[in-house]
Amino acid sequence: MKRWTLSILCVFLAAFLASCGRSVPLxxxxxxxxxxxxxxxxxxxxxxxxxxxxxxxxxxxxxxxxxxxxxxxxxxxxxxxxxxxxxxxxxxxxxxxxxxxxxxxxxxxxxxxxxxxxxxxxxxxxxxxxxxxxxxxxxxxxxxxxxxxxxxxxxxxxxxxxxxxxxxxxxxxxxxxxxxxxxxxxxxxxxxxxxxxxxxxxxxxxxxxxxxSIQDSSLLIVLRDEKKQELTFSIPMTSLDIEEGIFNKNELSIDVSRVKSKVKTTYGQGQFHFNYDIQMTVTVVERLFPEGLANKGELEKMIEQELTSRLENLIKNIQKHKIDPIGLGIYARAYQYEQYKKVEEHWGEALAESSIDVSLDIDIKSEGATR
Amino acid sequence: MKNIKSEITLMQYILLIHGVQMGVGVLTLPRELAEKAGTDGWMVLILSWFLSTTASLIIIQVMKKHPDGTILDLLTHYFGKWVGKAAAIIFVLYFAVLAHVIFAREALFIQAWILPYIEVYVLILLLSIPSYLIVRENIKILGRYAEFIFFMTLWTLITYLLPLEYAEWLHLLPVLKEGWMLILTSVRAAIFSFIGFEIAFFLYPFLQKKEKASIGIVVANTLSLIMFLIITIGAFAFYSPDEITLYNEPTIEMLKVIEFQFIERLEIVVFSFYLFVISTTVLPFMFITVFCTSWLAGKQDHRRHLIWFLLIECAVVALFPPSFDRNTLLQQTIEQAGLIVAFAFPLCLWAYVSLRGLFKRRAIK
Known part of the structure; x- marks a missing residue:
């Protein structure tokens, strides 16, 4: 008897509760x-x-x-x-x-x-x-x-x-x-x-x-320390004094295999200071000028100069617009909380007034398969 | 009684208590903590863990005085039949409301996230059937169930670590943003997550190795703390401190970013498994509710009471359809009661029992 009531109840529930009636074909x-x-x-x-x-x-x-x-x-x-x-x-x-x-x-x-x-x-x-x-x-x-x-x-x-x-x-x-x-x-x-x-x-x-631009976006990614699989820069070596000609003879392309951006955040004299220390390990993947014009050390210097000036331009541009696409405010909050809290509501302006220094260190790991 | 014969192992005891603590609260925990204490919320958890472990140990100390019975037998032993009965009624109300709050909330979450077109009472009806099948058995089966579910759902924690690919750990700094005072005043928000250890009042007599009861309850609390910490710190690192309070259930929301070639919307899969975890909270509460009512009635079998409980539950949900707001209100009320039942009550009882012991020894001398 009990078994019967139970099974009738089960059938009833199964019929009543089955709710997947509304299937929609793709x-x-x-x-x-x-x-x-x-x-x-x-x-x-x-x-x-x-x-x-x-x-x-x-x-x-x-x-x-x-x-x-x-x-x-x-x-x-x-x-x-x-x-x-x-x-x-x-x-x-x-x-x-x-x-x-x-x-x-x-x-x-x-x-x-x-x-x-x-x-x-x-x-x-x-x-x-x-x-x-x-x-x-x-x-x-x-x-x-x-x-x-x-x-x-x-x-x-x-x-x-x-x-x-x-x-x-x-x-x-x-x-x-x-x-x-x-x-x-x-x-x-x-x-x-x-x-x-x-x-x-x-x-x-x-x-x-x-x-x-696409080039500047790559630099923004360096500043954010968010490099994905590949990162390439093509840089003209203007200081080498080569005639450019049709074939852009002074062009050098590097493939960045490792980049590490560290930011030191301090506060002093009424402004935030962000000191970037960026280390890049790079491989030369393209060099249109002949060998012997510059040794490895000189090349590293030249790349550093060029990229640093590009990064500085980008930062200037960001500060001019009073925006912070890098997220430096997150660093400011993490390390200078009390000062940050005061300017939180208009962080863009605070960033425009702060000083951002970039020091770039390039290390050429390899110059490729040919000399 | 039938239940007295069944015994639970230490592992089952630990995971029963841990399971009860890992309830629906976890889904909203990161937001609640962030609202109160910002990104320092995780420290509040540690403080609450300390308080609830202390309270748990006091419960065990009390139960040691009368190792063969539950809290109801102990109260009857010390204060007489009527106090025991009154206490049983209070426990019934407390655990029944807790079970109802979590049961209804479980259904509400299912409705909000998975089945938006199904009425809540239908979900409750559906959930009642497996619940009945488990709770009608004895405490040993519940212990095994808790054990099984714990190991079955442990992998969901790994999926929870996947979104951390996008985490920004700087969000957690600086530690102690607003000072200690804020943390001390926010303890109330976190302590409710640990509520549930008071079922030790009822588990203790069934434990095989009673000398391990203290260590077991500390392990259970610590296990819960670890889970809460992983979930909270993960959410704090994933969300910006300025946005985390905008999400109702950050814990599920976070899983939405996981995407594989072969599966999208993984949060629904994980959440479906999480329903089992919620069941390890609801089922022991139901069990204890009907355990108390059958104790009151002096009956061996609690099945009939369970059927009544589930029927009333369905009727209540059908007549007064729950909403998140009403459910939260009820939850806050019952949490206040939880503070009394889980913290104040054991402390007073412990004081009474030890003082009484002291006087008795003197009297004998």
């Missing part, structure tokens, strides 16, 4: 892989998205839409009205932000749903587009894989080669709220093709201030 989903946020000429918010189409009958394998909407979540209803399947945001690979958006303070609140809704992926790459986002998102090159994959590959490859900074939604959140650091985001532009421009620098409240 073909019926519109999986957004790229999300674009932009402003049009009259400053209306434009949200765009691109998703793959799983069908053999269609000619194109992506569908892309662009709508005017009040917010990202609000845009979904417009997308649902347009797209084949249910629009989901869980797999967004790339978030494109138009530069026009960044020119206004307080744009970050638009991204609220991305962090609030647990369904969003937090590893989405964030990219700034110089120009309208629609130029990029509607771009359908014949010789490239699907745009979302292509964009992600372009960015990831350049991150691996230390040519632009890593920026996922997670990191953007950290940089936006961290008082001792200002955000920096990879920037692309569409001319004939899509190409990486460098790194867009934002000020404390997220407003766009400047773009670093």
């Amino acid at each position: 073909e019926d989903l519109t999986i957004s892989l790229i999300l674009g946020v932009d402003l049009d000429d009259e400053d209306h918010l434009i949200i765009s998205q691109s998703s793959p189409v799983f069908s053999q009958e269609t000619k194109k394998n992506v569908e892309t839409y662009q709508v005017k909407a009040k917010s990202i979540r609000d845009s979904r209803k417009h997308f649902d009205a347009l797209a084949t399947g249910e629009v989901t945001a869980a797999k967004i690979q790339v978030l494109l932000i138009g530069k026009r958006v960044l020119e206004h303070e307080g744009w970050f609140s638009i991204l609220d749903t991305v962090y609030r809704n647990p369904a969003f992926s937090i590893n989405t790459r964030v990219i700034v587009v110089d120009g309208p986002v629609s130029d990029v998102i509607f771009y359908e090159p014949d010789d490239k894989p699907q745009l979302s994959l292509y964009l992600k590959e372009v960015i990831d490859k350049n991150i691996m080669r230390s040519r632009t900074v890593v920026d996922t939604l997670q990191m953007l959140h950290r940089q936006m709220y961290e008082k001792g650091m200002t955000p920096s985001i990879p920037e692309i532009k569409k001319e004939n093709d899509i190409e990486l421009v460098g790194t867009a620098l934002l000020e404390e409240k997220g407003k766009y201030v400047d773009t670093l």
Whole structure:
């Protein structure tokens, strides 16, 4: 008897509680892989998205839409009205932000749903587009894989080669709220093709201030001590006094195999002092001038001089804009907490007034396979 | 009683207590500590560990006076039948509310993170079935369960270390940002994480080697401390001190950055395993609740009481659907009670029992 009641109860519960009735086949989903946020000429918010189409009958394998909407979540209803399947945001690979958006303070609140809704992926790459986002998102090159994959590959490859900074939604959140650091985001532009421009620098409240070239982005990565797999510099040896000619005879390229940046943080005379001690172990991978013009020691000196002056220029530029993409504020907080606490709210200005010295030490490990 | 026969090994005893301490609190712990004490929050944990270990040792000292019975038998022995019964009712209320708070919170977390379209009462109903199957057995089975779950879910700690690739350890400096006072005043935020060791009141008589009870409870507390420290320090290094308070559950949020070629959204997998860890908190609380009620009724079998408990639980959840706010409110209330049950009560009892012993010895002389 008891056994019977139990088994009837089990059957009842199994029937009543089975809640996986709502399965959705992949073909019926519109999986957004790229999300674009932009402003049009009259400053209306434009949200765009691109998703793959799983069908053999269609000619194109992506569908892309662009709508005017009040917010990202609000845009979904417009997308649902347009797209084949249910629009989901869980797999967004790339978030494109138009530069026009960044020119206004307080744009970050638009991204609220991305962090609030647990369904969003937090590893989405964030990219700034110089120009309208629609130029990029509607771009359908014949010789490239699907745009979302292509964009992600372009960015990831350049991150691996230390040519632009890593920026996922997670990191953007950290940089936006961290008082001792200002955000920096990879920037692309569409001319004939899509190409990486460098790194867009934002000020404390997220407003766009400047773009670093690819070379300068590498230097920023050195200052942040975040070198990934590869880091290369090409430097003209102007002091060697060689005629340049068509073939850039004074060019020297180095591959940095190891870089160690140490920062010493002190406070005195009403300002912060940051002393950079950067040690690089490098390999010469390209040298267009003949052997014997400079010995190893002289070469090291010349590279040091050139890179130091580039780094100093970068730092000057950063200080001029009163921003801190390096994150020196984090060092200031860690080592000079009491002084930092006083200037925390306007750290960019405090950094502009502080002194930053760079001492670079180059060690040429090898000059390559040929003499 | 049926339960008296079953005995638990030292390992089961340690992991039962540790399991009870590793509850839902861990998910929000880094934020709560950061709100109170900033990045120095981890030091608060060490201080709380010290306090709760002291309280645990006092509990063991008390229980030593009457090694063959639970706290209820001990109270009856010293103060008579009615005090014992009154204490049993208080314990029932305390553990029942604790079990309810954590059970409902578990369901709320599942709803928020995994199954947003399912009603909470359905989840509670589903969770009740395996809970019944385990809690209807004796304490030995619960001990084995705690042991099994501990080793089964230990790997989740390794996945937790993966996001530290993006960590910035400078966030932790300087140590002692705002001085000792802030740490001392924040102890309240951390001490609740350690609540749960008071189940030793009920575990002690079942322990095989009673001479190891003290060392066992210290090990259990320390194990919990290590887990809390790894999780808190990890989250503090991963998040900027300016942003960590913006996340409701930083512990799960952190796992969202892990991405493999073959799996995305690993946080859902880890969280699903974490549900087992939460169950090692809920189930002992349920067990002790029905243990107390059947003690009150003088019955051997606690199954019927358990069914009633689970039915009432489902009814309560269906009639008053829990929300995070209400659940937090209830949690804060029961945590206040926890301070009394786990800290003040053992201390008073210990003072009474030792003084009484002292007077008795004098009287005999």
